[in-house]
Each structure stands twice: as structure tokens, then as C-alpha cells.
Amino acid sequence: MFRTALRTVLAHKARLLMTVLAVMLGVAFVSGTLVFTNTISDAYQKSSAKGFDQVDVAIRPEGRKDTGDTLGKEPELTQALLDRAAAARGAGSAIGVVNGFTAIAGKDGKLIGGGFQSQGGNYWGAKDPRYPIVSGHAPQGQNEVLIDSETAGRAGYEVGDTVRLSIDGPVLTPRITGIFTTDDGNVAAGGSLALFDTATAQRLFHKGGTYDKIDVKAAPGTGQIALRNALDEIVPKDVASTATGRQLADDQAQQIASETSSMRTGLLVFAGISLFVGTFIIANTFTMLVAQRTKELALLRAVGASRRQITRSVLVEAFVVGAVAAVSGLVAGVGIGAGLRSLVGKLGGTVPDGPLVITPGTVVTALAVGILITMLAAWLPGRRAAKIPPVAAMSSVHAQASMKSLVVRNTIGALLSAAGVTTVLYATTLDGDAGQMPMGAGAVLLVIGVFVLTPLLSRPLIAAAAPLLRAFGVSGKLARQNAVRNPRRTAATASALMIGLTLITGLTVMAGSLQTAIDKMAASALKADYVVSMANGNTLSPGVEKTLKSTDGVTVTSPLRNAPSRIDGETEYLTGVNGATIGELTDLTVLDGAFKVGGTGVVVDDGTAGSHHWTVGSRFTVSYEDGKKQVLTVAGVYRKTEMMRGIMLDLATLSPHQSDPSDMQVMVRTSGGATASAKSTLEKALGDNPAVLVQDKKDISHRIAQIFTLMLNMLYGLLAMAVLVAVLGVINTLAMSVFERSQEIGMLRAIGLDRRGIKRMVRLESLVISLFGGVLGLGLGVFFGWAAGELLGTKMATYELVLPWGRMALFLLLAAVVGVLAALWPARRAARLNMLTAIKSE
Template identity: 70%
Template sequence: MFRTAMRNVFAHKARLLMTVLAVMLGVAFVSGTLVFTNTISSALEKSSSKGYGHVDVAVTPGYIEGGDDKVGEEAKLTDSTLEKARSVPGAASAYGVLSGYAAVADQDGKLVGNGFSTKGGNYWGTEDSRYPLKDGSAPHGKNQVALDAETAKRAGYKVGDQVRMSIDGPVLTPTVTGIFTTDDGNVTAGGSLALFDTATAQQLFQKPGAYDEIDVRAAAGTSQDQLRAALDKALGKDAVDTETGRQLADGQAKMISESMSSMKQLLLGFAAVSLFVGIFIIANTFTMLVAQRTKELALMRAVGASRRQVTRSVLLEAFVVGAVAAVTGLAVGIGIGAGMRSLMNGTGAIIPDGPLVVSGGTVVSALVVGVLITMLAAWLPGRRAAKIPPVAAMNAVHAAPTAKSLILRNTLGSLVSGVGIAAVLAATTMKGDAGQAPMALGAALLVIGVFILTPLLSRPLIAAAAPLLRAFGISGKLARLNSVRNPRRTAATASALMIGLTLITGLTVIAGSVQSAINKMAADSIKADYVVSMANGNMLSPDVRETLDKTDGITAVSGMSNAASRIDGYGEDLTGVNGKTIGKLAELPLKDGTFTVGGTKVVVDDRTAKDHGWKAGSEFTVTYEDGKKQRLSVAGVYEANEMIRGIMVDSPTLDPHMTDAVSDMQVMLKTDGGTSDAAKDKLTKALGENPAIKIQDRQDISNEVAQMFTLMLNMLYGLLAMAVIVAVLGVINTLAMSVFERQQEIGMLRAIGIDRKGIKRMVRLESLVISLFGGVLGIGLGVFFGWAAGELIGKSMATYSLILPWGRMGVFLALAAVVGILAALWPARRAARLNMLAAIKAE
């Protein structure tokens, strides 16, 4: 039986090639994902551990809990804390560390770095071993700065140049006095780092006399744990939090691992889709191979082979095919992993240097996945072949499925589909995250149920194409008949394409609907001509609001600042606004009372009002950040949305109680001439042509949202393209083996007068019909899942409504047609070139 199985593998090399390719692509995706994520994780972990090499213990501010009548606050690390840390027994040195946002512009005025990782900090001087100087000297005074070497290289700066930069709004133009090297993981990953002297950094980052962290080095003979214990005792556990350098490195490694885990799970999810699609191709291939060898297997049974031996021989073939595909896929996957790292480096997301990591787990996973998937898909055809009685098999090349088996399949498919639909519909009635798991389960069951029912669905749906196929004469009629001749084979082929298009359509429907909801939200809630904010989402400097207040041509300005408070014993964020102008800049539908903000009168969103049991006229006591209390009254209750919500307090009432400098999340404004290029240019110049500040009108906000969704969809389309490629291989495989199977029939058609063009047309139309059948099923399921997911999203987004992207769905259907046409090229050519006399004589 072993020799027979190996002979069959080598006898059907061409037919098994598509199966090998399908498995290989899936395995390559899995192994490439593991290699890529392991390589990046390893490089980042090593880089971060180097970054903590200068720290034995890090001291950070503790948090002082607030009571019912007091707002909690972060403790401060001052010069006094720094001196205490330096004098602790076992401490060799201590440095106060500051960090914040520092946007650096290149020579063309464009932002350098990746937004969130454009950082700034303080430089302690030449004894600062964290940032050894490569060129120049340490910065001194507010007009001097040091840049990391990578940023200086990318932006084209050298010692002595003036650099345009921003901390939180105003433009600075300090001189570059030094260029340093660093192992900081954010910098090596493509960010930027600008360092000032400590006094300047404290002023710029609005932390006068304070530090974000104190890094302490241990003296010789003192362990990190001993130093930490001494610091806890000297500084007080309640006032500070301490961590050893080893703990920091381990925590950073864990954080990197968790962040890479999300990416790994996403990529492996798409690999699983490709492998799932590949199962249909493998099962189809082995079903046809077994059908073509029915007489041979029957003869083996007649001469003494048992059912188990027949099944094992088929599984052995699958094992060989899977092993070859797995090894090849692993090699290709290693190349994909290396290519993905190079691609990320090419896009500016610089990855720290490090070796390509091919772990034992990656190798084992690739081999296990490739072999198991292939053998699993081949098991059912092998079992089915073993159950055919020898006498029946010798009398017929293909044993037609019995009525009982068809009834059983259709009943099972209906039950599974029904349960899936019920679970999805039940999930749409749930709130929050509770509906996600039932919906995912229901979606999986429905897809499986539809696959089981696909042979039943194929006849009526393909019959609907009959009027169109008649236009192609006898070729069209034969194509339709061939498409429904073997419903199981047609179903397996179409289902592979169906799964890919289901995911693509569903994601497109959801993304388009959410984007439309956000656009509507922006249009409905913002009446301002422009919204000014930081590019990285940080707080704006107070200077921005003051500058805009003084700019000619601006008729209304309101900042939006955040402040912590306590109300009824619970923490609540307050939003400071200009009570006189906010009504002109924001459109918030009132549910109760009037939109009046000023003095002690505030407006509250409906969700907060419901939580506290407030309505128009209600009064409450607020405890501000500085500990002072005030009685406020609710003038009105407005409808919250994802862009604007919270308790709005007049800025003159709130600002005096803020413990730090007043900073706005954004500033909204109206101009006397409305939106125009000239107005935007005027605002840009008024704010010093700052690379860190965004000035957006409603269309810009809409375009930013659209760009985000377009980028996300393009990434998902690229990942799902793997499943579509596997589906194409499935169509080619099915048609090629179908042509081989029907050699005699094709020879007879040629003999009675159908020319080669007619044969080609017949095979192409058959492929087109099968692909469109899969496309229609996939788009239909995708729309259903998109609607169901939208029902969950709509519960938390009032402006959400289902938007069907008819144009894109038409493109997806056309894509299915193109897949059918391209997949048929080789099988159609092969069918047309058959020698009619040899084909008629073929078994």
C-alpha cells in the first residue's frame, strides 16, 4: 500500500501541483508572520534593554488618592527629591529626567518622526552616559538644543544650524549645539529626540522645578534590589513608585510582546482564512483523484485490501503532499518575514538591527499546519472511497451520491445555517461587547451552513444565468450543464471564493457606514469654520488660544480644555469652553433646558445627566483640582456624540482652579469670510507655520477619517488577497481535473463538429458561472454580516446607518468574473488541444 501511494503521488504530479501551491501559500503566510513578529519583538526587546542599561532604579511620582471632597493628584518629584535620592546609601549617581512632545521640522518644514514618538527631554551634560555626544557640545539656555544622530541625518541638520520645532504650540528656532547617539527604542524605530538643558526643559514642558522620573545608578557592591529598598525607605513608598532597571526592561519586553501579539493574531487570522479556503481545494483534489481511481481501489479491495488500508493509502499521499508544501512554505515564509522587515524600513518605520529570528516553534508550526491541514482535508475523500463496495465500484467510474446522503447533507446544512442566523440576530439585540462573541460564533456557523447547502443552492442560482448563456449557443448550454453536473465539486470550488468575498464585502460595508456616521457627526455637531489641534493629539499651549483671539478676521473662538474634578464622590472630567461663543461653534441638540454656559450655569451631556439623575435646574457641588468647592446648576442637557460630550463649564469659572497651566485639547473658531484657502493660510502664518499644529475645516476632518479607513481597508484587502489567490488556484485545479475527467466527452464533442474555439468558450463560461456563483453568495453574506455588525455599532453611535457601497460591490462581482476568466485560460487551452481520437479512446 505504501508503494501504491507513492506511485500515485508521482503519477499525478501536475494535478497535485495546485494543491501544493494552495497549502504552501497558507503555510508561508503563517511562518512569515511568526518570523516577522519574532524578529521585530527580539530587536525591540534588545534595544529597550540597552536603553535601560544606565538605570539601576527608576523613581516615578506616586499617586495621592482623593477622598469624597478632594481630587486625587500625582505627587511631584522636585530638586529636593533628587538630592535625597543622590544621598541614599548605595547610590552612585542620580539624574532627574524630563520628557514630553517635541516636534522637529526638517529643512522643508515637514514633521520628522512618527508623531507620537517625536519626543523631547533634558540633557544633563557630558557626564550623561545615556546620550553620548557624537559631535558638538551640550545645550545651554533656551536657544540651544541637541538632536539625536538619526533625526539630524534625516532632517539634514548639523551643529550650528537653526532648527524649527514646537513643544505645544509656539514655534521655536534654537541652534543645534550637539548631536548625540542613543539606544532609545522610540528613536531607533523612526522617532526623533530633542534635548534641552534641564531648566529650559522644565519651562518648555510646564514642569517648573519638577521631574517626570529620577534615574539612580547603584554604587559598586550594591544590587538593584538593595538600592530600591533604600530609596523606598528614604523617599516614602506613598510619595514615589520605584522599579529596578531589570523590572523596567522586563516590563518593556512584555509590553512589546503584547503589542506584537495583536499584530500577530491579526496576520495569523488572515492566514487561517487562506488555509480554510485551501481545505476546499485539497478536499476537491483528492475527491477527484479518488473518483478517477475508483476501479483501481475497488480491485485492491477485491484482492484483499481492507477499508483502513485504502483510507491510509490516501492519507499517505496527503502526508507527502503536505510535507512538501510545508517545507516549501516555510522557506517562502522566511523570505516573506525578511521582506516585511525591509518593507517597514522602506516606509520610514525603522526597525532596530538584529538577526532574522526563525525559532523552533516557527518550524514546527509550519510543518504541523501544512501536514495536518492536508491530511484533514484528504481524510473524508479517503474514507468515502473505502466505503464503496468493490462490485459497485468496478461497474461505474463515478458513484453518484445517494438520495439519503443528499437529504442528510441538506438537513444538516439547514440546521447549521438556522442556528447561525439565530445567533447573529440574537447578538444584534445585545449591548456593548456582549454581542461580539455570539455574533462571531453565529457568523462562523452560517458560513459553514451555507457551504454545506451550496450544492443545493447551485442549481437554482446557476439556472438563473441560463438566459445569458443561451447567447453563446451550444457552448453556453454545455457550460451550464457542466456547472451543475457535479454540485459538490461546484460547491467546493465556489465556496473558496465565497469566503474571501464575504470578508471583503462585510469589512467594506462596516467601514463605509462608520465613516459616513463620523462624517455626519462632524457635520452635525461642529459649526466652526476651523478646528485647531496638535498633530499628535497632545494638549495645545495657552498661547495658541491667545494668538487666535488677537488675530484679525476671527469672529468667534473657544478652546476646549480638560480638568479633573469630584462630584458626588466620583471623578468627573470638566470641559472648559468660552460660554459666549460655544453656541456659535458647536451644534448640540438639546434634550432639556437651554444651552447656557456662564458663571455657575453649565450644560451636561445626556449620558452624564442620566448617571447622576440630573435634569435642567438640578444643582450639584463640584470639587476642583485645587480642592476648592463650588455649587453649579444645570442649565441644559444636550445629546452626546463621539466628538463632543461631558460637563461644559465657562472657562473664566474653571481656569482659576486648574493646578497646571491651562491647555486646550482643541480650539474652534469662526472667520468673517468662512472657509477658504486664504483664511487657512492666514491662520497658518498667525501660528508661526508650525509643523506640529493641524488646522482643519469640516472637510479636512472628513478626509482624515476617510484616509484612515481607506488605509485600513487597503491593508485588509492586501491580506485577504492571499485567500483570493488560493481561491483562483482552486478554480484552476477543478477545471483542469474536470477537463482530464471529461476527455472522452470533449473528444466526442470535437468529433461531432464543435471547433476548438467552442471548446475553449465552454470551459471559460463554466469557470465564469462557478466564480460568479461564489461571488453572489459571498457578497450576499458580506452584506448580511455588515448589517448585523452595524446593529451593534449603532447602539453606541447615534449617527450610524447602513450604507451599501453599490459601486464597490459591483467591482467585487466583476473581480469574481475576472477570477473565473483568468482561472480558465490554461484548462480551456488544454481542453481545446486534446487529440479527438486519443480522447475518445481514453478511459
């Protein structure tokens, strides 16, 4: 039986080619993902580990401790603590570390790095062992700076050049006194690093003579554990904690692994979708092969082969096919992993140097996935083959499905679909996070249910196309009959395409609805012409608002300043605004009272008011970050939006309690409204700073939408693999169907249907099957898009369903194109059959 199975594979290698390709693509996706993520994870871990070579023990501040109504102060690492650490038993030297966001502009005026990866810090003394200087000298004073060699190379900077920097809004123009090398992971990832002398860094980053971290190097002969124990004796437990360099490196490696793990999981989900679609092709292929070999299998049964041996022979065939596909997919996956790494570089990202990592786990996973998926998909056809009685098989080429089996299948499909719809509808009644699991479970049940019901659905839906097919005469009529002749085969072929289009349509519906919600969100909350903020979301210096206020054409301004506080024993963030102008810059719906901010009068959003049981006139005590308390009064309650929410109070009330105030954004209104010239004036007033964004309502909407568009395009690209696998399935089914119907095609040729008519028949059959899958995919996609939107609507008040009719029509057209292209080779093959040879074939 084993030799028979191998001979069968070799005899049908052409028919199994599409199956091998489908499995190979899925395995390549899986192995490519593992190779890529393992490679970048290993490269970043090795790079980050180098960064801790100069650190034996690090002293880090403890977090803020809040007790009762008192807002705890952030612990500080002082110069006195640094001096004690340097003099500790076993300590060789100690470095005080200061860091923060620092945007560097290139010579073209654009921001270098990726916003959050644009960092600044301090250069310690005359020689800092962390940052070897390759040219120039250490910085001294606020007009001198060092930059890393990677940034200097990308931007074309040299020692002596003047560079434009920004830390919290205002532009600085220091001179580059030196260029250094670093193993910093942010720089390796494409970011930038600027270094000032310690005093300047402390002033610029608002550290007030303190440090973010203290790195201690052990004296010769002292181990990291011994040094940490010595430092624990002098470091106050409520101020700071200690960690060894090895521990820091391990933590960093774990964090990198965690970050790459989420990316790996996302990519593997789409690889799983491709493999899931591929199972339809495999099952279809082996079902058709078994049907074509019914007499052969019957003879094997007649000469003594048992049912178990028949099933085993089919599984052996599947094993051989899966093994070939898995090995091919693994090789292709290594190439995909290398290609993805190269693509990251071409798209502007940077991955640290390192070898391509192919782990034993990747090899085992690729082989296991390819072989197991193929054997699993082939098991049911093999089991069916074993159940065919020898006598019945010898007298009939096709074993028809019984009415009982179809009734059972339709009943199961109806129950699964009903359970899926019910679960999805239930999920839409829950709040956002609580509804995610039921939504996912319901979607899976519904997709499986529709797949099981697809044979039942195929007849009426394909019959609906009959009037159009009549226009093609005999070819159209035969195409319709062929499409419904074997509903199970048609269902399996169409379902592969259905899954891909379901996901693509659902994502498109959600993206279109989100875009509309974002437009409404920006338009409904603001009267301001512009909103000014840092590009990376960091805070702005209060000086930015003063600059804007004195700019020509600006009539009204107000900052939005967040400040932590304690109310009723819980942490609440206050939003400081200009009470006199905030009403002119916002467009919020007042639900109770009046929108008046001033003195001790505040306005709160409806969510905050509801959680504290406040109404207009309610009085509450707030503890500011300096520990002082004050009684505030609710003057009005407004409806919260995605952009405006929380407790708003006047800056004159808030500012005296802040030691280091900073603004999240500044709202601006100009005399001429939002115009290109007004925007240009504001940008020039801020020094054409690449780290500062000046946005009108359309800019805000567009910037948020860009994120969704980028994600959507990435998802389209990932789902394209599943659609490609589905196309292979259509080609495979049609090719094998042509072989199966060779005698019938020969008879049609003999009675007068020409080659053009044969081609048209096969193409129309493919077109009908593809459109059937497309219609099901669009229907399910719209339903899932609506359901997911209902879930999202609990968190975004402006969300509403928007159906992208144009794109949906395009998807249906693409399904038709898929059908036409998939039929090219099978149709040509059918038309070239020799009619006499075909008539004599069995």
C-alpha cells in the first residue's frame, strides 16, 4: 500500500501541483515570519546588551507614592546620593544619567529619527566611557552639543556645523563640537541621540540638579551582586532601587522579545488564515482524486485491502505532498525573512547588524505545519474513500452524497450559523473590551456555519445568475449546470475566496466608518483654527503659547495643561485652560449649568460628573501636586468627546501649584481663519520647528486617518496571500474538473461545440463560482464590519456605519477578475483535448 501511494503521487503530480503551491505559500509565510522576528529580536538584544557594558549596578528612582488625599512627590536622585554611590564599598566610579526627548532637524529642516526615538542626554565630564568620541571634543555650555555618528552620517553633519534642536518647543541652534559612537538601541533602530554637558542637560530637561538614573561601575575584583549589596545599604528604599547590569540586560531582552512577539503573533494570524484557506484546496484536491480513482480503490478493496489501509494510503499521499510543500516553504520562508529585513531598511527603518537567525524551532514548526495541515485536510476524503463498497464502486464512477448526509450537514450548518449570529449580536450589547471575546467566538461560529451551508446556498445564488448566462447560449447553460452539479466542490472552492473577501470587506467597512467618525470628532469639538502640539506627543514649553499669543493675526489662544491631583482618594488629571478664552475655542455641548471657567469654578465632563455623583453647584476638595488643597465648585457639565474631556479649571488657579508647568497643546484662533498663509505665519513664529505640529481640523483628521490607512494597507497586503491561495484553489478545482469531465468535453466537441465554446464554458463556470464566493464574502464582511462598529461605538461617540459602496463594487469586480484569470489555463487545456481520445477515456 505504501508503494501504491507513492506511485499514485507520482502519477498525479501535475494535479497535486496547486496543492503543493498552496501549502508552500502558507508554510513560507509562517517560517518567514519566524525567521524575520527571530532575526530582529536577536539583533536588538545583542545591541542593547552592549549598552550595559559600562553598567554594573544601576540606581533607579521609585515611582510616585500616593497616600489618601495627598499626592506623593516623585522621588529624586540627588547629587548627594551620587556622591555616596561613588564612595560605596566596591564602587569604581559613578555616572549621573539625564535623558529626555530631543528632536534634531536635518539640513533639509525635517525631523531626523522617529519622534519617540529622538533622544537627548548628558555627556559625563571630560570623557564619558559610554559614548566614545570619534572626532571633536566634549560639549561645554548650552551652545555646544554632541551627536551620534549614525545621525551625522544620515544628515551629512560634521564637527563645527550648527544644528537645529527642539526639546519642548523653542528652537535651539548649538554648534556640533564632536561626534560619538553608541550601542544605543534607539539609534540602531533609526533614531537619534544628542548629548549636552550635564548642567545644560539638567536645565533643558527640567531636572533641577537631579538625575534620572545613576550608573555605578564596580572596582576591579568586585562582582555585580557584591556591589549591589553594598549600594543597598546606602540607598533609601523609599527613594530608589538597585538592579545589576546583567538584570537590566535580561529585562531589556525580555521587553524586546515581548515586543517582537506581538508582531510575530499578528503575522502568524494571517499565515494561519492562508493555511486555513489552503485546507479547502487540499480537501477539494483529495476528494476529486479519490472520486477519479474510485474503481482503482474498489479493486484494492476486492483483492484484500482493508478500510484502514485505504485511508492510510491516502494519508501517505498527503504526507508526501505535505513534506515536499513544507521543505519548499521553509526554503522560501528563509528568503522571505531576509527580504523583510531588507525591506525594513528600504522603508527607512534600521535593524542592527547581525546574522539571519534560523532556529531549530522554526524548522520543526515549518515541517510540522505543512505536513499536519495537509494530512488533516486529506483525512476526511481518505475516510470517505475507505467507506465505498467494492461492488458499488465498480459500478459507479462517482459516489453520490446521500440525502441523509446533506440533511445532517444543512442542519449542523444552520445551528452553527444561528449560534454565530446570536453570539455576535450579544457581543454588540456589551461594552468595548467585554465584547471582544464573544465577538471573535461568534465570528468563527458564523464563518464555519456559512461554510457548512455553502452547498445549500450555492443552488439559489448561482441560479440567480441564469438570466445573464443565457446570453452566452449553450456555453452559459452548461457553465451553470457544471457549477451546481457538485455543490460540495463548488462550496469548498468558493469558501476559500469567501474568507479572504470577508476579512477585506469587514476591514474596509470599519476603516471608512472610522474616517467619518474622526472627521466628526475633529469638527464637533473645536472652534479653534489650529492646534499646536509636539510631533511625538510630548509636552510643550509654556513659552510656545506666549510666542503664539504675540504673533500677528492671532486673536485668541488657550493652552491645555494636564496636572495630576487627588480627589476623594483617587488620582484625577486636571486640565488647565485660559478660562476667559476657552469658550471661544471649543464647541462642546453643555448638559447642565454654564460653560464658565474661572476662580474656583470648574466644568466637568458627564462621565467624570457621573462617577463622582456631581451636579452643578457640587463642591469637592482637590489636592494639587504640591500637596496643597483647595475647594472647587462645579459650574457646568458638558458632554465629553474624544478630544475634550475631564475637569477644566483656570490656569490662574492651577499654575501656582506647579513647579514645572508644561502644556499638552495650544489652541489658536486667527483673524483670517484657517488659511495656508496663517499656518505658515505660525510655523515661522515657532522657528519652523520640525518637532512641532501646527494643525487645522483637516490636518488632525488626516493625521489620525493616516495611521488607519497605513494599517489597512498592511492588512490588505497580508490578506493578499490568502486571496492568492484561494485563486490557486479555483485553478486547481477547474483543472481537475476538466480532467474528470474529459469524456463529456469530448462528446460536446463531437456534437458541434467548438473550442471557443469550450473555453467560454470553463471561464463562465469559474466566473460564477468566484462571484458566488465574492457575494458571500461581501455579505459576511458587511455584517462583521457593522458588528465591530457597534462595539467600537461604545468608546467613540461619533462612530456611525458607512458602507463604502465603491470599494465593495471593486471587490466584487476583483472576484470576477480572479474567476476569469483562474480559468485561463484550465479553459485552454479543455479546448485542446483530442475529442476521440477524450471520448474513449474513462
